[in-house]
Amino acid sequence: MDGQVLGFCGPGLMGAPMIRHLLRAAHAVRVWNRTPAKAEALIADGAQVAATPSALAREADVVLLCVADAAAVEQVVFGEHGLFAGAARESVRVRRIVDHSSIPPDATRRLAERAAAFGAGWVDAPVSGGVAGAQNGTLAIMAGGASADVEAITPILGAYAARVTHMGGVGAGQTAKLCNQAIVTATVAAIAEAVSLARRSGIDAAKLPEALAGGWADSTLLRTFVPRMTQDGLESIGALKTFQKDVDTIAAAAAQTGTPMPVAGTVQQLLRLAAAMGLAQADFSGFIDVLHTPRTGAA
Structure with missing residues (x-):
């Protein structure tokens, strides 16, 4: 494109399609x-593999994490x-680091x-x-940093985002x-509660997205998670432990800023319960496994 070489650290569930x-x-x-x-799985797509981040940094102008x-x-x-292992400032090729990870704002500023x-x-x-x-290349990205x-x-x-919004420093x-x-x-969590209520009330919870389509409760999350909570065998799209990490960070930010967040606090306790139940590695839809214990006669 413009002659820049890109480095990408972390080709996992999210990173691999972004690299492609x-x-x-x-x-x-x-x-x-x-x-x-x-990393080697991306060679067929045209990527080159670096043995270490420091090796990658010797060839890349921009590194994405x-x-x-x-x-x-x-x-x-x-x-x-x-x-930057063992590097002197004058020897560093990397001019910009772009962190797609979800980490605390204060840690970001220190780094x-x-x-x-x-x-x-x-x-x-x-x-x-x-x-x-x-x-699909339709991610929404919230960016912090210098305007330039x-x-x-x-x-x-x-290449993989539909929208990049500069939010500030x-x-x-x-x-x-x-x-x-x-x-x-x-x-x-609310969708899991609704699915559990539907089941305990004897109606087909799988029909909720159809029944609620076009109404105020309709959303991408509703259409994504009701099937995941009512069907077996679907490929995981992320683990509850990731949600727990994020909600713990939300709680810390709320404490630092004096922001009342009672709903987030309840979700935090629900996720801690999930971890105690051995569900830390369960799919994001695992909220339903915490909230719903099937009863005789339930749909």
């Missing part, structure tokens, strides 16, 4: 993953084999300050839209993602 979109858009992409097989949490981001960037010492701009760019959005940095990477993100994208997750987790 970048390759289809004719970007040169170097990939790294802690599990090498996940999509990893599990703040500890993983810090390790990838500043760890023993991280992007950005450290990256600035190497001359690299930081854009926190968490995504919404799930695996389907990544596969956000403007520079927006054409790159356009570093950390603002992560705050917007917390707002997103507060709405998503509360809504999925």
